[in-house]
Amino acid sequence: MTDRSFGAEVVGRPDGVRLQMRGDLDSRADETLRDAYREVATSGSPGLTLDFGEVGYINSTGIALVVRLLADARRDGRGVRAVGLTRHYQEIFRITRLSDFMDIVEGDAA
Amino acid sequence: MTLRRSAGVADSSADSTALTSFSLPGLAGNDREAMDRVAAAVADLELPPDRVDRLKTAVSEAAMNAIEYGSHGRADVPFDVDVVVTPTDVIVRVTDRALSGPVPTDPETPDLERKLAGDQKPRGWGLFLIEHMVDAIDVSADEAAGTQTVTLRIAREEKRHD
Numbered sequence: 001m002t003d004r005s006f007g008a009e010v011v012g013r014p015d016g017v018r019l020q021m022r023g024d025l026d027s028r029a030d031e032t033l034r035d036a037y038r039e040v041a042t043s044g045s046p047g048l049t050l051d052f053g054e055v056g057y058i059n060s061t062g063i064a065l066v067v068r069l070l071a072d073a074r075r076d077g078r079g080v081r082a083v084g085l086t087r088h089y090q091e092i093f094r095i096t097r098l099s100d101f102m103d104i105v106e107g108d109a110a
Numbered sequence: 111m112t113l114r115r116s117a118g119v120a121d122s123s124a125d126s127t128a129l130t131s132f133s134l135p136g137l138a139g140n141d142r143e144a145m146d147r148v149a150a151a152v153a154d155l156e157l158p159p160d161r162v163d164r165l166k167t168a169v170s171e172a173a174m175n176a177i178e179y180g181s182h183g184r185a186d187v188p189f190d191v192d193v194v195v196t197p198t199d200v201i202v203r204v205t206d207r208a209l210s211g212p213v214p215t216d217p218e219t220p221d222l223e224r225k226l227a228g229d230q231k232p233r234g235w236g237l238f239l240i241e242h243m244v245d246a247i248d249v250s251a252d253e254a255a256g257t258q259t260v261t262l263r264i265a266r267e268e269k270r271h272d
Contacts, residue, residue: 004142027138057142059170060235067225067232074226088163095242096235097222 004056008036016047022054025062033065037072048073050102053084063096070101081105126201129193134173136181136189136206144173144191144204151193152200157266165200165264168243171236172204172260175213180206180258199245201263208258213237213249 006029011018017040023029040048050066052058058066073080081103085093090106093099130151134140148169149162157165169191176189190205220238224230240247246263 024139024142026142057145057170059141059167059174060239061174061233063235063239064232067222071226071228071232086163088160088167092167092239095239096220101222101226 006032008032010036010039010043012043012045013049016049017043017045018049018051020051020054024057025052025055025065026057026059027061029062029065033069037069040078041072041076045078047079047081050080050082051084052082052089055084058089058092063092063098066098070098074101079103126194126196129195131190131192133188133190135185136177136183136187137185138177138183140177140189141170141174144189145170148191148193148202152195155195155200155266157200158268161264161266161268164243165202165262168240168247168262168264169202169204171240171243172202172262175236175260176204176206179210179213180208182209195266199263199265201261203259203261205257205259208251208256212251213258213260 004024006021006023006025008022008029009020011020019036019040021033025033050069070080080101082093082098083105085104090099090104093102093104130147132147134143145166149166152162152165173189173191177183180189181187187207187209189207190203192203192205194201217237218230218234220234221230225232240262244262244264246261248261248263249258250261251258
């Protein structure tokens with residue numbers, strides 16, 4: 001059986017920190033994502049890349065968690081971009097206007 | 111896009127074919143299970159991939175509403191999913207036990223700027239997403255049975271606008 005449980009790892013890179021996520025982004029990701037952002041905040045990095053490359057499912061609660069993270073990042077003056085979104089989830093980020101507040105990088109660009 | 115509340119959906123559907131019908135416990139996470147089962151049921155229809163993705167998101171959101179509001183997240187309060195296909199459309203019905211009463215059909219429109227400013231709660235995207243994913247959504251109640259049904263309809267092909 002496929003393990004779809006959510007996980008997030010904060011990785012330091014020359015261009016800022018990257019939050020590498022995997023699994024299903026839904027209500028059960030709440031605490032993990034909150035803790036991950038705390039780790040990002042302590043890094044002091046001015047930029048954050050959200051890597052959705054291994055996220056197979058995002059529901060509306062997952063969208064709400066991204067909204068909360070984006071609000072926290074804006075409060076902290078931290079720019080956010082997203083990589084690894086499928087075309088469908090890019091569309092959802094456009095419909096919800098998340099794409100107005102973060103750069104959406106097509107493909108798996110670094 | 112049509113969103114309406116009706117006394118019941120009459121699918122005259124002499125030309126409709128049932129693809130699958132199942133029930134799931136009203137537990138968090140079964141929104142994805144419902145989505146995956148519907149996707150498997152329509153796999154042989156060879157729908158355009160973007161329409162399959164839209165249908166999947168609409169089904170998962172309808173199922174999540176059923177779980178949260180219809181079942182209150184209780185395993186012993188199930189929700190039901192029926193999928194039928196007509197020559198032109200795929201129709202998915204998600205029926206819950208309506209523990210929270212009727213689904214509001216006029217919820218506050220999500221406003222991302224207000225959410226980012228903390229003036230609106232981060233959640234509240236479900237119905238908004240469904241409306242953008244399918245061609246029609248209908249909500250009906252069966253008071254005698256104590257159930258509520260959300261019916262999603264999506265065309266099998268993108269309609270041409272010549």
